[in-house]
Amino acid sequence: MRPALKRLQLIERHLLGHHCAAEAAEWQVQLLTDPELATDTEAQRLLYQGLQLAGRQQLRRELNLIHAQLAGTARRHRWLQAAVHGLRRVLPRTLRR
Incomplete structure (x- = not known):
């Protein structure tokens, strides 16, 4: 693996918390020896x-x-209900059946 990818993988493992106690200690040493790592x-x-x-x-x-x-669907549904209700009030009972 290329060194840059390996370095990125090491950083990701640290940031995502996928490391054991030994790796965490090694990470601290690397931070001290490599100022660009931080x-x-x-x-x-x-x-x-x-x-x-x-x-x-x-x-x-x-x-x-x-x-x-x-x-929007609810508004259209309420509008339709209101229109039907209005028509029922206006139309004679014989036409509604």
């Missing part, structure tokens, strides 16, 4: 945070669209 880790953490926020916003947009569609 910078790369923070960049990756911010990327994950941005992706999570974008996912939430997308879900909120989809839920709002579903709500709007359901509310």
